[in-house]
Amino acid sequence: MRSVIAIVAAGVCAALAACSDPRPPAGDGCAKTGVHGCGVLDPASEEFHGRVLAELDWDLDACAGCHGADFAGTTKAPTCRTCHADGPTACNTCHEATPTTGAHARHRAGGVTCDQCHRVPTSWKDEGHIRVAGVADPAPAEVTMTDRAAITPTGGTRTAAPAFDPATATCTQVYCHGDVLAAAGGTSEQPRWSTPGGPTPCTSCHGQPPPSHASNACATCHPASAPHIDGVVDVPTACDGCHGSAASPAPPRDLAGNQFITAIGVGAHQAHLTAPSRLSAPLPCATCHAVPATVTAAGHIDSAGPAEVVAALGWDRTTATCGTAWCHRAARPVWTRTGEAACGTCHGVPPANANHIPTFTLRDCVLCHPNTVDGFGNIKFVAGPSGPTTAHLDGDVDAP
Ligand code: HEC
Ligand code: HEC
Ligand code: HEC
Ligand code: HEC
Ligand code: HEC
Ligand code: HEC
Numbered sequence: 001m002r003s004v005i006a007i008v009a010a011g012v013c014a015a016l017a018a019c020s021d022p023r024p025p026a027g028d029g030c031a032k033t034g035v036h037g038c039g040v041l042d043p044a045s046e047e048f049h050g051r052v053l054a055e056l057d058w059d060l061d062a063c064a065g066c067h068g069a070d071f072a073g074t075t076k077a078p079t080c081r082t083c084h085a086d087g088p089t090a091c092n093t094c095h096e097a098t099p100t101t102g103a104h105a106r107h108r109a110g111g112v113t114c115d116q117c118h119r120v121p122t123s124w125k126d127e128g129h130i131r132v133a134g135v136a137d138p139a140p141a142e143v144t145m146t147d148r149a150a151i152t153p154t155g156g157t158r159t160a161a162p163a164f165d166p167a168t169a170t171c172t173q174v175y176c177h178g179d180v181l182a183a184a185g186g187t188s189e190q191p192r193w194s195t196p197g198g199p200t201p202c203t204s205c206h207g208q209p210p211p212s213h214a215s216n217a218c219a220t221c222h223p224a225s226a227p228h229i230d231g232v233v234d235v236p237t238a239c240d241g242c243h244g245s246a247a248s249p250a251p252p253r254d255l256a257g258n259q260f261i262t263a264i265g266v267g268a269h270q271a272h273l274t275a276p277s278r279l280s281a282p283l284p285c286a287t288c289h290a291v292p293a294t295v296t297a298a299g300h301i302d303s304a305g306p307a308e309v310v311a312a313l314g315w316d317r318t319t320a321t322c323g324t325a326w327c328h329r330a331a332r333p334v335w336t337r338t339g340e341a342a343c344g345t346c347h348g349v350p351p352a353n354a355n356h357i358p359t360f361t362l363r364d365c366v367l368c369h370p371n372t373v374d375g376f377g378n379i380k381f382v383a384g385p386s387g388p389t390t391a392h393l394d395g396d397v398d399a400p
């Protein structure tokens with residue numbers, strides 16, 4: 001708040017009283033020396049000292065000659081500090097130290113400091129503040145955005161430096177408002193400084209989500225803890241950034257954060273990928289999905305959920321089963337249940353056909369399928385260059 005505002009409101013005569021000035025009211029005072037006009041203390045007068053000072057190109061040093069370098073008065077002239085307690089050169093003498101005009105207060109509430117939009121003087125007489133080359137710097141105030149507003153994000157669309165146009169009171173090319181984001185789709189990417197009140201809607205700087213997006217579950221892909229308007233579009237690049245774990249990009253966790261196989265996003269991923277039942281070699285993602293090379297590769301996150309499963313498998317989300325996957329033969333195990341795949345669920349033990357006698361047991365299979373099973377009916381594995389391999393579930397019937 002300006003330090004003298006209360007005084008103005010109360011009127012100058014009252015002000016003098018409020019300042020405990022011992023001298024007679026203005027009028028008598030001006031006759032004393034004739035240095036100043038009678039209206040020196042009357043804000044309505046052409047002779048008011050603030051107005052005179054502006055006309056004198058704000059040269060406070062000229063006043064200091066009589067009123068003292070610290071404006072505390074000399075034998076030649078009285079103190080200014082009766083009314084300007086911190087001295088007339090204080091930052092809140094001529095304007096508020098923290099202005100409330102336009103969108104000042106809202107930016108301050110958002111933690112935006114003066115230096116992000118202005119060159120901030122350390123003294124009233126810093127070049128370019130109110131004086132330029134010895135004369136008054138004409139209005140309006142200079143807006144110089146060099147900090148966050150000037151950021152150009154990766155892939156950004158900056159065409160010029162961030163700028164404020166006093167004529168339209170509009171900002172352009174300001175990073176913070178989405179104007180230089182690739183295609184953010186905000187409704188007010190070139191905001192007006194004078195726009196009044198109300199919270200700024202999320203959609204003013206970028207769409208909710210931006211038009212390039214297929215999903216609006218922001219936290220799936222942008223960590224909720226990501227710093228906002230910091231110059232970086234926070235998207236994990238690691239394949240386990242949004243789904244999976246350090247061990248594998250496959251769920252769990254799924255996109256909603258689920259850990260249990262009863263969630264369709266988790267399901268039997270690990271049963272297939274690590275093959276703990278030792279029925280098959282571990283399967284790669286590509287068995288069931290087109291695998292993206294990068295996060296933004298075509299076919300990955302550019303469509304709305306659910307995730308795509310390769311068409312050949314005949315995946316039916318409603319029943320959570322695969323309709324045509326050859327692996328399970330006629331069986332239709334449910335993706336979200338355990339215990340769905342044991343000897344006998346996909347083919348008989350033994351299969352009921354001419355090649356087999358119904359009384360064969362698991363111990364008999366080795367007689368004719370020695371590459372596939374051992375004498376106890378366990379599936380055989382051999383070490384391969386990229387992990388264990390087996391003749392079982394490899395797409396070939398191995399028999400004599
Ligand atoms: C030549 C010396 C001199 C200079 C330079 C001078 N003043 Fe003064 N000023 C005085 C004297 C003496 C008084 C008290 C008597 C009077 O009002 O004439 C005074 C009074 C004032 C008062 C009234 C203070 C009060 O308590 O009554 C104000 C305000 C003021 N000056 C502002 C300024 C400003 C602003 C400047 C610079 C633009 C300035 N003066 C330059 C000599 C000076
Ligand atoms: C009796 C009280 C009083 C004294 C003494 C006084 N001022 Fe002021 N001053 C005011 C008032 C009132 C204003 C106007 C505030 C406003 O416009 O909101 C003001 C405004 C100013 C401004 C701001 C001008 C502007 O346009 O923003 C300056 C600079 C200033 N005074 C300098 C001085 C100096 C230098 C002295 C001493 C030489 C002095 N004042 C003494 C009451 C005083
Ligand atoms: C988000 C950018 C921004 C921030 C932050 C900001 N300003 Fe401003 N400031 C402006 C704009 C825009 C104007 C209007 C310029 C015009 O009128 O042409 C302005 C005007 C001003 C003016 C002229 C008087 C007025 O009220 O219009 C002063 C003085 C000023 N600012 C000081 C400050 C100070 C001190 C701070 C920090 C407390 C600050 N500003 C923070 C953008 C900003
Ligand atoms: C004697 C009066 C006066 C004093 C004292 C003063 N200012 Fe200003 N200030 C102004 C005026 C007038 C403007 C508008 C300048 C313009 O139109 O270019 C301004 C503008 C500004 C601006 C906006 C940027 C600019 O340069 O236009 C900032 C920031 C600012 N002042 C900060 C400060 C700080 C910090 C202090 C204390 C170190 C201070 N002011 C002291 C009169 C003053
Ligand atoms: C499926 C993952 C995903 C979801 C969900 C998502 N985003 Fe994004 N978002 C991204 C990726 C990836 C990028 C980087 C795009 C690029 O580099 O092409 C991005 C970029 C952005 C950008 C910068 C846009 C630009 O033009 O540079 C903004 C803003 C953004 N997202 C906001 C959101 C908001 C708000 C939501 C929720 C309403 C959301 N996102 C949901 C993945 C996502
Ligand atoms: C003042 C402009 C502005 C407003 C208002 C705004 N955003 Fe943003 N938002 C941005 C900018 C700029 C980015 C670019 C990335 C960055 O710097 O954080 C961004 C990025 C994002 C992102 C991507 C993650 C990130 O930070 O990189 C999400 C998610 C997001 N915003 C959500 C929201 C939500 C939710 C709201 C409303 C509560 C909102 N935004 C309001 C400017 C804004």
Ligand code: HEC
Pocket residue numbers: 243244248249250251254255256264265266267269272273283284285286287288289305306307308309315317335
């Ligand atoms: C045996 C087939 C199979 C394999 C192998 C497989 N997935 Fe999946 N995946 C699925 C099925 C089925 C879904 C569920 C689709 C749905 O929700 O409609 C799914 C869903 C997903 C989802 C979405 C999760 C969610 O929350 O909606 C991601 C991400 C995923 N898989 C990644 C992977 C990755 C990475 C790999 C390899 C490391 C992999 N999958 C291997 C069958 C498989």
Ligand code: HEC
Pocket residue numbers: 220221222235236237238239240241242243249255285289290291292293294295299300301302303304305306307308309
């Ligand atoms: C920014 C978050 C994010 C990152 C990082 C990410 N994914 Fe995904 N992933 C998703 C989303 C969202 C889906 C669901 C897409 C859908 O609904 O079609 C998905 C689905 C998948 C699927 C299932 C098939 C599909 O496209 O639907 C696979 C496979 C997959 N991701 C692999 C990867 C790989 C490999 C990487 C590393 C290159 C990776 N993901 C990085 C968000 C991400």
Ligand code: HEC
Pocket residue numbers: 347348349350351353355356360361362363364365366367368369397398399400
């Ligand atoms: C006496 C030899 C013999 C024994 C013992 C035997 N099989 Fe076979 N099996 C065959 C022959 C021959 C085929 C047909 C090979 C072909 O199609 O090329 C066959 C094919 C199969 C097939 C693939 C065709 C189908 O009908 O599904 C399965 C599965 C199979 N056997 C499982 C078993 C199991 C399990 C056992 C032990 C319980 C077993 N077999 C024991 C000879 C045998």
Ligand code: HEC
Pocket residue numbers: 279326327328329341342343344345346347362365369372373377378379391392393394395396397398399
């Ligand atoms: C997930 C379904 C599934 C389960 C469970 C399953 N099999 Fe098979 N099995 C097949 C398929 C499909 C074939 C056809 C050929 C191939 O790809 O190996 C087959 C073929 C065989 C064969 C014929 C030899 C061969 O390699 O083709 C034997 C023997 C066999 N299975 C034994 C077993 C035994 C023992 C178990 C229990 C430990 C078992 N199977 C569990 C799907 C299954």
